[in-house]
Amino acid sequence: MADSTPxxxxxxxxxxxxxxGIGPRSAERLAFHILKSSKEEAMGLAHxxxxxxxxxxxxxxxxxxxxxxxxxxxxxxxxxxxRIFVVEQPKDVLLLESTGLVRGVYxxxxxxxxxxxxxEPGDLTLDALExxxxxxxxxxxxxxxxxxxxxxxxxxxxxxxxxSHKVAVTRLARGLPSGSQIEYASRAVLQxxxxxxxxx
Amino acid sequence: MSIVRDEAIVLRRxxxxxSSQVLALFTRDHGQQRMIAKGIKRGTKTRAATGIDLLxxxxxxxxxxxxxxxxxxALTEWRQEENFPHLRRDLPRCYAAQxxxxxxxxxxxxxxxxxxxxxxxxxxxxxxxxxxxxxxxxAYLWTLLTEIxxxxxxxxxxxxxxxxxxxxxxxxxxxxxxxxxxxxxxxxIEKRRTRGDVLRWLTSQTDVVRRDDAPPREVKExxxxxxxxxxxxxxxxxxxADPLRSLTGLPRRPQPxxx
Ligand SMILES: [Zn+2]
Ligand SMILES: [Zn+2]
Numbered sequence: 001m002a003d004s005t006p007x008x009x010x011x012x013x014x015x016x017x018x019x020x021g022i023g024p025r026s027a028e029r030l031a032f033h034i035l036k037s038s039k040e041e042a043m044g045l046a047h048x049x050x051x052x053x054x055x056x057x058x059x060x061x062x063x064x065x066x067x068x069x070x071x072x073x074x075x076x077x078x079x080x081x082x083r084i085f086v087v088e089q090p091k092d093v094l095l096l097e098s099t100g101l102v103r104g105v106y107x108x109x110x111x112x113x114x115x116x117x118x119x120e121p122g123d124l125t126l127d128a129l130e131x132x133x134x135x136x137x138x139x140x141x142x143x144x145x146x147x148x149x150x151x152x153x154x155x156x157x158x159x160x161x162x163x164s165h166k167v168a169v170t171r172l173a174r175g176l177p178s179g180s181q182i183e184y185a186s187r188a189v190l191q192x193x194x195x196x197x198x199x200x
Numbered sequence: 201m202s203i204v205r206d207e208a209i210v211l212r213r214x215x216x217x218x219s220s221q222v223l224a225l226f227t228r229d230h231g232q233q234r235m236i237a238k239g240i241k242r243g244t245k246t247r248a249a250t251g252i253d254l255l256x257x258x259x260x261x262x263x264x265x266x267x268x269x270x271x272x273x274a275l276t277e278w279r280q281e282e283n284f285p286h287l288r289r290d291l292p293r294c295y296a297a298q299x300x301x302x303x304x305x306x307x308x309x310x311x312x313x314x315x316x317x318x319x320x321x322x323x324x325x326x327x328x329x330x331x332x333x334x335x336x337x338x339a340y341l342w343t344l345l346t347e348i349x350x351x352x353x354x355x356x357x358x359x360x361x362x363x364x365x366x367x368x369x370x371x372x373x374x375x376x377x378x379x380x381x382x383x384x385x386x387x388x389i390e391k392r393r394t395r396g397d398v399l400r401w402l403t404s405q406t407d408v409v410r411r412d413d414a415p416p417r418e419v420k421e422x423x424x425x426x427x428x429x430x431x432x433x434x435x436x437x438x439x440x441a442d443p444l445r446s447l448t449g450l451p452r453r454p455q456p457x458x459x
Pocket of ligand 2: 357358359360361362380381382383384385
């Protein structure tokens with residue numbers, strides 16, 4: 001880019017380039033797109049960015065992202081507040097909600113325990129989860145962390161924390177995905193499927 | 201650019217973007233390799249859209265550029281062989297395995313192959329399904345130090361060279377590279393006190409095998425000694441040290457000495 005490029009444009013490109021998956025060429029293309037678009041369109045983007053930073057926060061109960069605190073799920077009287085689905089990230093809530101099968105509420109850990117990456121139990125919202133259980137009225141904790149090594153060890157940690165409380169702890173099932181073929185399944189997936197088989 | 205095929209264990213795994221991962225692999229014949237696995241989470245390279253997990257064993261295909269060792273290699277294919285499901289059912293086992301992975305990544309070099317050590321790590325991951333996890337970890341760490349040429353000399357005092365085979369109290373110094381006898385100990389600043397039985401347990405670990413008769417007290421003390429030695433050698437405590445200690449009933453690591 002020549003030195004004659006206006007400073008604001010260079011700045012915009014630099015900002016775009018910080019985004020995940022955006023290289024210098026894409027940043028340049030995006031910046032010129034903004035420059036060419038109408039003022040309303042461009043300001044719409046600017047306002048959306050400002051609003052998301054100003055208004056979106058973590059729910060004080062479940063730590064999901066929300067604009068109203070407590071969030072819409074925690075305050076919904078039709079939900080079964082005695083069943084808590086524990087997930088790693090807010091986007092996992094969106095995905096579980098999209099199934100329409102979860103009648104309970106959530107607890108977002110905001111990550112998983114990963115000692116190799118220096119992430120310890122204290123970095124997650126585990127204390128808040130334990131407090132929710134201690135308050136009583138919880139029948140089941142459904143652990144929906146990822147079936148990765150870190151997700152599984154986080155699940156084990158949660159189980160040990162809750163061992164002294166009177167609450168059922170369950171874990172999402174693992175195994176063959178619907179629509180897949182056994183021929184292409186890895187050994188680990190087949191092991192899970194065999195161990196987790198159910199009466200039919 | 202050439203395509204390399206090797207057996208590998210995942211030591212570190214960093215999510216790089218929505219669909220890609222950067223992996224630190226310990227390969228059997230090419231040592232540690234850092235590589236980027238583009239599109240791995242979409243399943244284009246693994247047959248299943250799951251990504252590649254920590255401490256998995258598999259066969260990797262990657263492209264490396266001779267002479268450009270500082271550039272990340274690119275993973276082109278991964279076939280999982282084993283994911284050691286027992287590590288996912290028990291925290292002490294899981295953390296013992298991660299301690300081994302962390303020690304291996306700190307103490308071996310990129311592009312420096314150690315096939316025997318690779319086989320030992322594979323044995324450790326498989327053997328952690330039963331028995332005392334610290335006993336198996338002791339054996340692995342001892343093999344690791346032996347393989348990289350940093351095994352402490354425990355047969356004689358590093359200072360006066362007298363045999364310490366029958367001593368009950370012995371000191372270990374990382375800087376001196378081995379044992380220090382009671383008489384010489386006051387002159388050595390960096391050291392840790394231990395017992396002869398602990399050193400005898402350690403030096404009997406010539407292979408990573410499960411020993412059902414492993415003496416629990418010596419196993420724990422040997423781990424503490426190895427953890428001390430590795431901390432001094434690496435220059436900082438391993439991240440897994442405290443989590444593993446608290447899970448196996450060991451006190452937290454003593455505060456580091458200043459020297
Ligand atoms: Zn909420
Ligand atoms: Zn001496």
